[in-house]
Amino acid sequence: MPIKRLITLLRSLTTGFAVLCFCFMVLAVTVQVIGRYLLPIKLGNAVESAAFAQVWLACIGAGLALRHGAVFAVDALPATLPLWAARVVSVLIALGSLIFLAVLVYGGILLMRQGASQTSPTLLMPMWIVFMAVPVGMSFMALEVVLRVVDRWSDPFAPVFEMEMAE
Template sequence: MDGLGATMAGAAQAAWPLRIAQGALRLLRRLVDLTLILLLGIMILAVLAQVAGRYVFNFSIGEATELATFAQIWMVLLGAGYAMRERLHVSIETLVEMLPPLLARLLMLPVAALCLWFLWVVFDGGLQLLEIGAIQTSAALQISMEIPYVALPVSAAYLALEAALAFGGILLGLKPITTGGGVRVD
């Protein structure tokens, strides 16, 4: 019995980093969800202000247009990570569905590698773009262009995390390879 207790204590010690990582992932996902909701609200209000300014007061509000544009950029780029988490990206699964499960999982290796390489290129390019943004200001809002440009490395990193989790689950056999022909069943 003493050996069993030691084994259970060892397993509990090994499990705490996993629990911390899972909690951090839940917190990050919740933060992304709330940010997406906030960005949608900002975009809606900015567009409504622009429409009201243009059609009620016969005056164009350039700041509202620019704010809506920046909110949309952030929303689309962060939303790509959300879509990866929910498996909402378009995929062609015909070949994968015809292969035996092991071979289909092996096929996911180069797919995952290409996706993560592309996201690295976007991340690195985003960092380079930040250097340019540091010396530029936006036309209407007069804010540093680092604010919209930082969306590239931030969203690429988040999308890479979600892609690594999705592909990792598939490669380890913890998640199904296909999503059921594009039909959500959950």
């Protein structure tokens, strides 16, 4: 099925991008610490670029965390509901989440517009590139919200580890 392959590809790309951001952060901070304490050089751009990578990691990582059930949720009450009611509650929670994420995407787009005329202090990089993390990351998270409802339709509030073992 082409849509499943597309989703798998998107998930692989976002996971790879998150790993890349994390590795870059570790490398940039390590180089900055070595440069500061072992060599007589200061690398301010390493700190700034690590901070930008952290912004991207946080925004993309939110969707990854949701996919793996690492997002905080209180589901003791919905887990006791009959299947039809659990499905309704699941859809309502997803709708509320999607509305919230739509507000974040919109705010991120406004932030990007403002960042189009700004550059970062050290790297002189256009800030819209950094601010783009918000709409991209929250759009990815919105996709994961929808996929979570679809994937867990047979038992919306089953523990995540049970769902992963069934796959």
